[in-house]
Amino acid sequence: MSIKFRATRIGILSSPNLGKWYAKMVPIGTITSEQLAEEVSHMSTVTRADMLAVLWSLAEVIRRHLLNSEIVHVDGLGSFRVGFRSRAKDRAEDVSADDIYGLRVVMTPERKFQQTGVTERNGRTGYFTGELIRGAELSSVNAPTIKQTYR
Template sequence: MSIKFRATRLGMPLSHNYGKWYAKMVPIGNITSEQLAEEVSHLSTVTRSDMLAVLWALAAVIRRHLLNSEIVHVDGLGSFRIGFRSRAKDRPEEVSADDIYGLRVVMTPDRKFQQTGVTERNGRTGYFTGELVRGAELSSVNAPTIKQTYR
């Protein structure tokens, strides 16, 4: 099991990296709520239909809290909040709801600090790893034998 990628050329002429190559994730399929419910039901005592009910209810509850301008945190998954774009105005009293556009949900995944050492002043050194990608392996679709593990 690994995350697939391929080399893709940047085609945005105004970018300073125009014409350069970068890695892009290659999806190999989609997973539905029914498939998630089926898998979770095999890992727990919850039936598939109970799991579907929980997923639908969870989505409805998260939506309600987001629409109430709250941040929703799901342990092991991350935090959800509303984000949007807004047209700039010269004075604060000119800003109104009519200036807001591009509403979206912003998801910030949970992260865990991986300590690699200690500094001379007893500070920690290390890096943060997203819990959902910890231990992921990466492989090129052009050269599937080359793999790298992401801590």
């Protein structure tokens, strides 16, 4: 398993990087709730139908809490919250719900700190790793020999 990428040229005329290249993830498919339920059912004692019911119920419960202005944290997955854009006003009392637009769900993946050492002042050194992509390998669809593994 590896995450596929390809070199893609930047074509945005206003970009200072116009004409340069960057790596872009290449999806190879989409996994449905039914497929997830099937896989989980083979890894546990839960049936596919039970798993589908749990996934549907989980989505409904998360939605209810988001609509109640709460952050929802799912261990091993991350946190969900509502985000939006708002028009700026000169005075606080002029800000209203009419100024809010672009509502969206913001998902922050769960991360764990991987300590690599200690500083002279007993601070930690290291890096954060996203739990959902821990152990990921990357491979180019243009040149399959280019690989990088993240811990």
